[in-house]
Amino acid sequence: MVALLTILGKASAFVKPTYNPTRQFVRLASATVEPTAAPEEQPREKKLRVERVLSGVQPTGSLHLGNYLGAIRQWVDFQNKEHTDEEGNVVPVENFFFVVDLHAITMPHDPMELQENTLSSAAVYLAAGIDPAKSKIFVQSHVPAHSELTWLLNCVTPMNWLERMIQFKEKSKKQGESVGVGLLDYPVLMAADIILYQSNRVPVGEDQRQHLELTRDIVRRFNDMFCKGNKYKKRCKAAGVPSRPVFIEPNPIIMKEGARVMSLTDGTNKMSKSDENDNSRINLLDPPEKIREKIKRCKTDAFPGIEWDNPDRPEAKNLLNIYSAVQPDRTKEDIIEEVKDLTWGEFKPMLADAIVNHLEPIQTRYYEIRGDSDKLNEILKEGADAANKVAKQTLFNTKVAMGFTLPKE
16 A cells, blocks of 8 residues: 555646545546546457368379379469458468379279389479479378278268269279279279368369269268267267367369360360370370370361361360460460461471470479489478378367277377
8 A cells, every 4th residue: 555655646746735635545546547448359360261272193104284284283373372261361271282092093003103103293293383382292092091081981971872973884884894892982082082181172173073072972971970969079078179070071173264185186085094095195204206296196177277166176176275275374366366377287386396395394393303212202201291190180080970989099
């Protein structure tokens, strides 16, 4: 109380003195203590959920121009772009790009080729512009949770959901009676790939959209079966994990127009690694002379001039799509004006040159990366470590939901 009076006393010069000590105290207090305004309520900072993007390519055969233009280059664009929500807030994004070697063995394969193609695919990712500082690159089989979650999802996925998958019907016809269970189960492995990283945005080609829809069905089924009610909440509380649904539904990232690259021998079929005719595709590591030879021999038509959107000219559309894609700074109108009156004999060398010029820096960078195997393996290990950290947590939550007895640490 003495200290308080001393402080008040220092301000007494500002107050007319009176003889009533009680009134003096009150007046001094009123003179020296200004009314405090109610603190302004600070707007609560919005907590932004990290978005995860996941995509991969099979290491079967050589990666070709279709894999690059339809997938890898778009991953690079997505990686380098700043993403915002509806309110303009910058959304943090984690990118996971992987080599899907477990998917590659659903068809007959050569073990030596699988090993080489896996490393080659990873090197192509890097050479094309995937940056380990912005995105994680890893090999699917280096993250054991992919296989384990696939088995858990197998046990809740109805058989008839898999039997209606178009890719299974098409590929199983080629293999006949020797078709393996893995080919039927391929979409469940793909679902596990996506779900493990709680990926809410997935770049997919047109041929994979049915599989993504299956993933969404599996997510809804699992959450409905195991992630509801007080018993689920008690299991979560005992395990120390949130009691929200384990999985989130992924949404497709719509690929850019022209991303679908067709065969050089048939403009109605997609460019494919599995096509026995190597002239049907431009492999990313084809030397310039081979690229020029393939373009020289590619299928065209007998129509006069060159036009883009005539449905009766699929080869013309495909070759113009490629010509445009390897020259991303040019407009469609500019290209049409340039080529509309050309013959195929005049246009093909221009197309070959454009492809060669676009791929040359990628090829140079690729061979630099392959020349430093220690660095490549280090990048893949760092990617796998980051992926394992996320995947193990999702797998743990899955087991909690399903009621497994978990090992004590």
